[in-house]
Amino acid sequence: MTAPESPAPAPTPGPRLLRRVRFPGQPSLYDVALADGRVTEVRAHTPEARTDGGPSADLEGRVLVRGLRDAHVHLAQWAVVRRRLDVSAAGSAREAVRAVQDGSAALPHGELVTGYGFRDGLWPDAPHKRLLDALPDGRPALLISADLHTAWLNSAALALLGEGGHPTGVLREDACIRATARLSGVPAQTLDDWVRDACEAAARRGVTGVIDFECADNVTDWERRTAVGPPPLRVAAAVYPEYLEAALARGLRTGSPLGPLLETGPLKLFTDGSLNTRTALCHDPYPGISLDDPEAHGLARTVGDELVAVLRRAAAHGLTPAVHAIGDRANELALDAFAEAGCVGRIEHGQLVRSEDFGRFAKLGVTVGVQPSHAVDDRDVADQHWPGRTARAFAYAGMLAAGARIELGSDAPVAPLDPWLSIANAVARTDDARPAWHPEQRLTVAQALAASTGGRFTVRAGDPADFAVLDADPLTAGDDVLRRLPVHGTLLAGAWSHRES
Incomplete structure (x- = not known):
């Protein structure tokens, strides 16, 4: 393995105390003490706040939230x-x-x-x-x-x-x-430099972690990159079936540390294709396609007994399955397979889901990773190719109300790697002058922000010191401000990965 001549730049050392911060929706000021990359105390601000002998940062009333996490990207x-x-x-x-x-x-x-x-x-x-x-x-x-x-x-x-x-x-x-x-391949060193640039751009938007679903030997690629230096965000590197045997031979499990800020991600599987390509697997046929066409309902990939067998094998070895499912038939089959395999995991996208399946995500312990920018980008395509069914398309509010755990992502490069765009699109259900598309499926800002920050955006003692420091309060920002919300700084394990001068 040949490393680049220059090591990756080290993160800027961070403070031991964050002074005068606010939390979303709260006017009061707080001080947040840090040590060894974690939060040790959150207390009301006092002018004489102790620093335990280390440096402090006065954030002048800016808003502090847990670091944002994009739950579905293809970084390369x-x-x-x-x-x-x-x-x-x-x-x-x-x-x-x-x-x-x-x-x-x-x-x-x-x-x-x-x-x-x-x-x-x-x-x-x-x-x-x-x-x-x-x-x-x-x-x-x-x-x-x-x-x-x-x-x-x-x-x-x-x-x-x-x-x-x-x-x-x-x-x-x-x-x-x-x-x-x-x-479109490029030399590994060139690609690694481009990936680092993309990660640094994400850090400037408050991102502190991603699940990288790049369709490649993702673990090997990221071990090569972190050998040069830690990335400016946490990376969970997904495994694809063609690399499963190698992962099992190494004893890798989802969450296994692979290097600084790097861990093994889930095992990625596919049950169907996509909406725009008309390969998402649906109960109803696509308009204008002959029923004699074997793909009139979309494309079935890994389903049935084959999917159940892979889920069981992955779960038995500690690898969390992440199943791509877009059409309502694909989501039903994926949930069926989780039920039969008796394991928990993830469904990626969950774009069209039968209403009777909403509650099954929570019942089976299956997280659904969704991409709100797809809802606004694909609304016209969905109206044409899923006619009469779009009330349950990109149904974030419906799934959340049924108890599902939802995590937001971008699916970059399908949409830009910017969590504030995802949050704004989940809240507004439109990104142009048209009214919201199926506004009953909107999330509140608090719900969307929580789904982008590991389930909650509030900061507590014991949390990793991964934060976004914001120049506006997202809970009170309008849609336009939310979409381009200004990020003053990002801390990763207590060190600055981005800070405005």
Whole structure:
């Protein structure tokens, strides 16, 4: 393993006492004492507050909350996307091609054009390789959908894969993942630098932890990165089935420490695909698709006895299963499998759920990781492809009322890695001038903030000293302020990972 020449910068040393802080919704001032990376005392502020001989920080009445945690990211892909051509505004395949033509003009001759963010679920025309073949100089092009489940390639890019004869250039699900990995890979050191930049940007938004669901040898990649220096946030590195045997051979369990601020995450499994790709597994067929089509209801991946067997094996070895389920049939099958396997775990996304299944999350001890930005980004696609069912789509309030434990995430790069956008979208259920979409499924700010901070945002003695220091009170901020809420500083294990000068 070759490490970069320069070690990662060390975090800025932190204070032993945070003076004059407020907590959300409270006018009183408090002092928070820290030692060995944890909170030792929370007490009413007094001017003569003791510092136990260490440095203190006067936060001048700013609001202190527990550090924010994004419960679902793909960090390497997010790091790369931050350097890709954005085609998310395209309203048709032809508009996407024009965006690629404009954005690729400055690239060196023959260099691969990589774009991201297209959503073809509502397009009047279909993506096809011949449209992208219009790029000048026969330039290869790869466009990745916003949901990461579809890749659109032109003939030159297909030739690089040895698939020049592919009829459309549109690859879905596993074929998409393989093509993206082969065509858009960068040297490990370069990628690691980009990932660290992305983590530092997240720290500037108050993030102190993530679950990284990158579809790769995630444990090995993160052990390589932390060998250079600790990351600026806590990382739980998910394991995928192809790396399960290696994890079991090492005796890894969810929560096992792997390095500074790094631990083993859950085992990621898939029951279905996605809404925009029309592969989310549903009870009802997709409009306009023949019932003779084997995927009229979506795509079933790991389900039934196969899923039960994997859940049992993972749980027996201490690995928490995290099951991707988007359609209502997929969520039902995932919950059935948890019930039969007799283990707890997570369901990732939970976008369309039968009302009678809301209460099963709590009954079975299954956490649901949701991404509120998807609710506002996909509302039109959901209205078209899940007609008559959207009252139970992205049903955060309904699931929470039924006792489910909800954790918020971004699914970056599907949405930006910014917890305040997730919180604002959970609260507003809109991000444009239109009224809230199914406002009965809104969360309160307090509920959304708690779902972003490990279940509660208040600070108590014994907590890890992971905090976000805010220049506005989120409980009283309007939607616009909440969406761009100013973060004065972020502390990780008592040290500053970000602080405004």
